[in-house]
Amino acid sequence: MDFFIILVIIHIGLGEFGGLCFLWVAVETFNRKDEGLRRAKIASTIGAISAVSSWFAGGYYYVKHYGTMVKPVLIAETSTLKWAHKIVIEAKEHIFLLIPILAVTAFLLFFKLDSWKDLDEATSKKVAYLALLIFLMVFLMAAMGSLVSGSVRSILGAPGGGI
Amino acid sequence: MKNRLAISALKAFSIYAVVIVLMVIAAEFSPPFKKFLADLTGHHWTAKGVIGASLFIILTVIFNAKGSDDNLGKNINIAIFTSVSASLVMFLFFFIHAM
Numbered sequence: 001m002d003f004f005i006i007l008v009i010i011h012i013g014l015g016e017f018g019g020l021c022f023l024w025v026a027v028e029t030f031n032r033k034d035e036g037l038r039r040a041k042i043a044s045t046i047g048a049i050s051a052v053s054s055w056f057a058g059g060y061y062y063v064k065h066y067g068t069m070v071k072p073v074l075i076a077e078t079s080t081l082k083w084a085h086k087i088v089i090e091a092k093e094h095i096f097l098l099i100p101i102l103a104v105t106a107f108l109l110f111f112k113l114d115s116w117k118d119l120d121e122a123t124s125k126k127v128a129y130l131a132l133l134i135f136l137m138v139f140l141m142a143a144m145g146s147l148v149s150g151s152v153r154s155i156l157g158a159p160g161g162g163i
Numbered sequence: 164m165k166n167r168l169a170i171s172a173l174k175a176f177s178i179y180a181v182v183i184v185l186m187v188i189a190a191e192f193s194p195p196f197k198k199f200l201a202d203l204t205g206h207h208w209t210a211k212g213v214i215g216a217s218l219f220i221i222l223t224v225i226f227n228a229k230g231s232d233d234n235l236g237k238n239i240n241i242a243i244f245t246s247v248s249a250s251l252v253m254f255l256f257f258f259i260h261a262m
Contacts, residue, residue: 055212063206086261091254094187097212098180098246101219105176105242108223109169118165123236130239133246140250 004065011058012145014050018103019138021047022131025106029128032116041110047134048107051100062093073152084151092144099137106131166235171226172219173238179219180242180249186211187253191260 021043028040066089074085109127113119119127190197190207200210 059209059212063209083261087254087257090257090261093208094183094211094253094257095250097183097215098249101176101179101216102242102246104219105169105172108172109166112166112168119235123239126236126239126243130243133243137246137250 004061004069007057007061007065011054011061012142014057015054015099015138016142018047018050018054019135019142021050022103022106022134022138025110026128026131026135029124029131032121032124034116037113037116041113044103044107044110044131048100048103051103051134051138055096055100058096070148070152073155074148076155079155081151081155084148088144088147088151092141092148095137096141099134099141102130102134102137106134167230168223168227170231170233170235170238172223173235173242174226174233175219175222177238177241177245178222179215180245182218183211183215184249184252186214188256191256 024043025040025047028036028043071085071089073079074089075082106127109130116124186200190200190211197207200207200214203210204213
């Protein structure tokens with residue numbers, strides 16, 4: 001299997017796994033059970049590491065492969081799917097920059113948290129919403145990535161029209 | 164002061180998000196700026212990430228060292244608002260820019 005295919009699979013896998021970690025963090029934070037704090041700390045740590053690793057994997061793929069091999073397909077003269085690069089990828093590659101840093105921020109929040117009692121209930125809910133936001137942003141990235149992959153496969157004549 | 168590191172990181176993130184949006188828009192309207200970014204690290208996108216991440220780390224350290232009585236809940240709200248706004252602005256920018 002081509003190295004760059006493996007790399008994009010790693011990027012997607014780590015990214016979505018990281019997103020699921022923050023969904024877990026959100027659930028533990030909404031519940032505020034004593035034993036849940038330890039799980040939230042572990043999940044936020046693994047989630048932040050996954051998000052940053054996904055950044056490196058995806059970044060290498062984007063810089064070394066996407067620009068020369070994928071983008072030309074999308075913006076070719078005959079392409080009717082130029083928006084997949086000009087809007088979707090351009091937005092995705094920049095919105096993505098927010099996610100690993102937000103994940104690290106959430107990790108730092110949990111890193112120093114000794115007890116749920118350090119957060120009043122209202123603030124605890126806000127922390128949960130922050131974790132939920134990370135999860136939703138990750139899955140927005142997955143959706144945008146799917147749109148672009150489908151567009152490329154459609155242009156190249158994949159069976160089923162690229163879906 | 165409780166939650167000082169978290170508050171510092173949240174403030175740093177909110178500033179980081181705004182700087183990212185400004186760099187994204189500036190790079191699209193200013194080819195010399197885009198070239199400057201590309202010359203820094205080999206690709207303009209990589210440079211935005213490196214500059215942004217460096218800024219986030221430096222600001223977190225500075226804010227943490229200074230400390231303040233700021234409110235954790237308020238800073239989480241600002242970070243959430245900034246993330247969502249920055250994402251929307253960047254999406255709309257590229258949507259309009261592509262027209």
